[in-house]
Amino acid sequence: MIKDILNGWKNYLIENPVIEEVAKERSKICATSGPNGNKCTHLSKGKFTSMLRDYKLHEIEGYYCSKCKCPLSAKVRSKNEKCPINKW
Ligand code: SF4
Numbered sequence: 069m070i071k072d073i074l075n076g077w078k079n080y081l082i083e084n085p086v087i088e089e090v091a092k093e094r095s096k097i098c099a100t101s102g103p104n105g106n107k108c109t110h111l112s113k114g115k116f117t118s119m120l121r122d123y124k125l126h127e128i129e130g131y132y133c134s135k136c137k138c139p140l141s142a143k144v145r146s147k148n149e150k151c152p153i154n155k156w
Pocket of ligand 1: 136150155
């Protein structure tokens with residue numbers, strides 16, 4: 069939902085320590101839940117997202133989820149967002 073992604077962008081801009089811990093766990097899953105422990109096959113780079121910096125979560129920096137089309141720096145920081153294939 070748009071509202072949830074906006075909440076994720078807010079947490080991207082204004083750091084919340086509790087949300088950052090959750091985001092760290094989620095991004096680790098995105099980066100390792102693919103075949104043989106490699107990145108998820110839905111972790112993709114786009115023109116817009118590749119310009120985004122993420123100084124805390126390097127494993128998802130510049131990526132979006134091709135399954136739901138959401139930028140991951142916002143998605144993993146949104147309390148109500150869920151992985152579309154139930155990895156987190
Ligand atoms: S949110 Fe889920 S489907 Fe999307 S990249 Fe992460 S693990 Fe893959």
